[in-house]
Amino acid sequence: MRRGSKSTCLRAAFLFLSACVGETLAADPTLHEKLELLARAYPEMIAEVGKDKLTLRDGGAALPIDDGRRKSHAEKLASGDIEDSLSQIYPLGACARPPAADFDPGRIRSEALMKRLYGGSAASIRRDLVSVDWFGERLKVTRRHGVAKALQAVEGELAARPKLKRYLVPSSGTFNWRNIAGTRTLSVHSFGAAIDLNTGFADYWRWSGGGKSGAAAYRNRYPLDIVEIFEKHGFIWGGRWYHFDTMHFEYRPELISIAKQASASACR
Numbered sequence: 001m002r003r004g005s006k007s008t009c010l011r012a013a014f015l016f017l018s019a020c021v022g023e024t025l026a027a028d029p030t031l032h033e034k035l036e037l038l039a040r041a042y043p044e045m046i047a048e049v050g051k052d053k054l055t056l057r058d059g060g061a062a063l064p065i066d067d068g069r070r071k072s073h074a075e076k077l078a079s080g081d082i083e084d085s086l087s088q089i090y091p092l093g094a095c096a097r098p099p100a101a102d103f104d105p106g107r108i109r110s111e112a113l114m115k116r117l118y119g120g121s122a123a124s125i126r127r128d129l130v131s132v133d134w135f136g137e138r139l140k141v142t143r144r145h146g147v148a149k150a151l152q153a154v155e156g157e158l159a160a161r162p163k164l165k166r167y168l169v170p171s172s173g174t175f176n177w178r179n180i181a182g183t184r185t186l187s188v189h190s191f192g193a194a195i196d197l198n199t200g201f202a203d204y205w206r207w208s209g210g211g212k213s214g215a216a217a218y219r220n221r222y223p224l225d226i227v228e229i230f231e232k233h234g235f236i237w238g239g240r241w242y243h244f245d246t247m248h249f250e251y252r253p254e255l256i257s258i259a260k261q262a263s264a265s266a267c268r
């Protein structure tokens with residue numbers, strides 16, 4: 001009896017330790033690992049990850065990774081550098097729950113990097129726009145970095161699930177050179193790399209009582225199968241954010257790769 005309890009106890013301790021070690025190994029890739037995954041997500045533009053700069057293939061100046069400033073969450077949203085943009089790990093999967101305060105994985109972006117990836121003006125973005133068939137609508141998105149192909153693949157998979165169509169059409173928009181509401185920061189719609197679904201099911205933190213503090217009541221009305229299909233093709237979902245925007249998806253394959261490396265799941 002006593003021997004039995006001892007071995008049960010040892011076994012429990014072993015399992016606890018293995019779980020801890022497993023967590024440590026899976027969680028939080030280093031900044032350098034994240035940057036390597038970023039470079040792999042945009043091989044036609046990012047040539048090399050240096051110690052403190054990214055070398056790009058457009059012939060322009062190398063981009064600093066970290067501006068060295070200590071920033072609040074609001075400051076990171078307003079003027080994120082590359083390091084800030086990778087600081088929160090996006091969780092994957094067909095689950096949703098109210099996000100923790102200021103957990104906005106992917107909502108922090110480096111506008112300098114986005115402009116180098118996709119173009120720095122509405123005119124330059126327009127040159128790369130192509131049409132994607134979205135259930136009979138023709139949506140304009142950028143062809144750069146595989147965005148148009150990825151969105152077409154999403155549509156192909158969603159089309160096999162006719163019950164989902166009412167949530168998807170009409171799309172509330174793709175390319176639109178504009179700032180995010182209430183900010184001076186360009187929306188990813190400006191780069192032709194985002195899509196909004198049928199606004200009839202949308203919930204948005206600003207509409208749900210969120211003021212400057214961002215304390216809004218979380219709600220999502222889109223089936224999570226849709227989220228899982230978008231994530232499979234490199235898009236992140238705005239429904240994972242504290243400052244939630246549930247109809248919004250944007251192409252951020254680096255964050256999907258980092259999530260996989262970190263085994264970051266929304267279902268835990």
Ligand SMILES: [Zn+2]
Nearest residue numbers: 194195196248
């Ligand atoms: Zn949007």
